[in-house]
Amino acid sequence: MTAPLEVLILGWSLTFAQLLVGLAMACAACRILVGPRAQDRILGLDTFYVNAMLLLLTIGIRSGTTLYFEAALAIGLLGFSGTVALAKFLMRGEVIE
Amino acid sequence: MNRASSLLRRVIPFPLLFLALLVMWLLLQQSLAPGHIVLGSLVALGATWAMTALDPEPVRLRRPAAMLRLALRVLVDVFRSNLAVGTIILRGNRHSDHAGFMTVQLDLRSEYGLAVLAIILTCTPGTLWVNHDPARGTLLLHVLDLVDEQSWIDLIKLRYERLLMEIFE
Amino acid sequence: MSTAPELPLWAALVVSALMVIGAAIALIGSVGLIRLNSFYARVHAPTLGATLGVGSLLIGSMICFSVLQSRPVVHEVLIALFVTITTPITLVLLARASLHRDRVEGNPEVPKSDHASLDRHDG
Numbered sequence: 001m002t003a004p005l006e007v008l009i010l011g012w013s014l015t016f017a018q019l020l021v022g023l024a025m026a027c028a029a030c031r032i033l034v035g036p037r038a039q040d041r042i043l044g045l046d047t048f049y050v051n052a053m054l055l056l057l058t059i060g061i062r063s064g065t066t067l068y069f070e071a072a073l074a075i076g077l078l079g080f081s082g083t084v085a086l087a088k089f090l091m092r093g094e095v096i097e
Numbered sequence: 098m099n100r101a102s103s104l105l106r107r108v109i110p111f112p113l114l115f116l117a118l119l120v121m122w123l124l125l126q127q128s129l130a131p132g133h134i135v136l137g138s139l140v141a142l143g144a145t146w147a148m149t150a151l152d153p154e155p156v157r158l159r160r161p162a163a164m165l166r167l168a169l170r171v172l173v174d175v176f177r178s179n180l181a182v183g184t185i186i187l188r189g190n191r192h193s194d195h196a197g198f199m200t201v202q203l204d205l206r207s208e209y210g211l212a213v214l215a216i217i218l219t220c221t222p223g224t225l226w227v228n229h230d231p232a233r234g235t236l237l238l239h240v241l242d243l244v245d246e247q248s249w250i251d252l253i254k255l256r257y258e259r260l261l262m263e264i265f266e
Numbered sequence: 267m268s269t270a271p272e273l274p275l276w277a278a279l280v281v282s283a284l285m286v287i288g289a290a291i292a293l294i295g296s297v298g299l300i301r302l303n304s305f306y307a308r309v310h311a312p313t314l315g316a317t318l319g320v321g322s323l324l325i326g327s328m329i330c331f332s333v334l335q336s337r338p339v340v341h342e343v344l345i346a347l348f349v350t351i352t353t354p355i356t357l358v359l360l361a362r363a364s365l366h367r368d369r370v371e372g373n374p375e376v377p378k379s380d381h382a383s384l385d386r387h388d389g
Contacts, residue, residue, distance in 0.1 A: 004272065005275070006272065006273055006274065006275045006277075006278040007269075007270050007271075007272055007278070009275075009278050009279065009282055010270040010271070010273060010278045010281060010282050011269065011270035012282075013282035013283075013285055013286050014270055014282070014285060016286055016289075017285040017286050017288070017289035018289070020286070020289035020290055020292070020293045021289045021292055021293070023293055023296075024289075024292045024293040024295070024296035024297075024315065025296070027293075027296035027297055027299055027300050028296050028299060030300055031299045031300060031308075037305065037364075039305055039360055039363060039364040039367070040305055040308065042360060043299070043305075043308060043309060043312065043360060044299060046312060046356055046357075046360070047295070047296055047299055047311075047312040047315065050292070050312060050315050050316050050319075050320070050349070050353075051292055051296065051315065053320075053345075053349075054288065054289065054292055054315070054319065054320065054323055057323050057324070057327055057345075058285060058289070058323070060327065061270075061271070061281070061285070061326070061327055061330050061331075062269065062270055062271075064270075064271035064334060066127070066331060066339070066341070069341060069342070069345075072345060073344065073345055073348065076345065076348055076349060076352070077348075080352040080355070080356060083356040083359075083360070084355065084356055084359055087356065087359040087360045087362075087363045088359065088363070090360075090363035090364070090366075090367060091359070091362065091363040091366055121344060124340065124341040124343065124344050125341065125344065127339070127341055175317050175318065176318070179291065179314055179317060179318045182298070182310060182311075182313075182314060183291070183294050183314060185298075186294055186295075186297060186298035186301060186302065186311065186314075187294065187297075189301065196302075196304065196306065196307040198306075198376065198377050200377075215354060215358060216350065216351065216354045219313065219353070219354035219357050219358055220313060220316075220317055220350055220353065220354055221313070221317075222295075222310050222311075222313040222314050222317065223310055224310075225306070225309055225310060225357065225358070225361055226354070226358050226361075227358070227361045227362060227365055228362060228365065237365075237377070239306045239309070239310075239361065241307055241310045
């Protein structure tokens with residue numbers, strides 16, 4: 001049983017795209033681990049979140065349902081509030097004044 | 098005419114915010130059913146009333162044609178600067194020696210205009226808004242490819258600031 | 267390769283291209299995070315993924331679901347709007363926090379005051 005050409009093309013390019021996004025996440029993770037300073041790690045974390053959102057979008061397209069859309073939105077929100085809190089912490093030494 | 102609009106102001110204090118929230122609700126629900134429109138209107142109404150407690154400075158938007166021009170300009174610039182920064186990254190380290198800080202004297206005073214300018218400058222890769230001094234009207238920028246400082250100043254002052262002043266002031 | 271939704275050929279080609287382009291742009295941005303050699307240069311890198319990378323993937327997703335459900339599916343616009351508003355906020359906050367720290371430590375890489383280069387031009 002072979003899948004039609006269209007499905008093969010989309011399937012393979014989705015796999016390729018997921019590989020690229022995975023590599024991008026690895027780069028961001030590298031920056032989180034290497035640092036050298038706290039702001040570098042936070043920047044890496046922010047990029048990691050954006051890339052995770054992209055990965056969720058590709059998974060959503062592969063599954064063919066819009067369920068993953070909400071998950072992507074939620075991860076974007078979490079990344080935003082997390083990064084803002086950390087940046088605020090760097091600036092003042094406390095999150096909520 | 099005037100009384101009707103003041104009544105509308107009292108029921109819906111921020112009509113633009115109300116509309117934006119309603120559209121967001123409908124997009125999230127992915128439906129245009131009357132029930133969702135009513136529910137979304139209620140949520141948006143509650144949020145706009147809550148907003149009056151913050152008492153923000155009123156926004157005056159003018160010249161929709163200028164807004165459209167600005168949006169198109171930003172879209173084109175995002176494409177161009179993505180290409181430019183992409184090549185800088187792929188070509189390697191020696192190029193990032195040109196990165197540096199620069200200061201621009203801004204004439205734009207409207208807070209909302211400045212907020213939009215901050216979003217535009219930061220969203221186009223290659224320029225980063227760092228700090229704005231409202232007292233002196235100076236903006237500290239970080240630019241990735243700081244070879245010709247004057248061309249960046251021209252970009253900000255002529256391409257964005259003039260249109261933003263038309264829209265917000 | 268594993269499963270994928272059944273789209274007509276043209277849609278499959280367009281969506282595939284947009285997916286790969288968006289992912290590649292995000293990868294270039296993240297590579298910049300590693301290759302650029304100062305913090306302030308690195309802040310520019312993630313915006314690539316957050317603008318064109320996200321945009322390309324979202325347009326692909328819109329086309330895919332609009333064709334699949336044979337009605338316009340545009341709720342991806344929300345993510346695009348959300349990302350374009352939040353990315354500048356986080357990056358500017360981070361840059362300002364870093365500038366503040368560098369000034370406190372007396373790091374020579376950053377200008378001591380906002381007006382340093384203007385004063386130089388005037389005088």
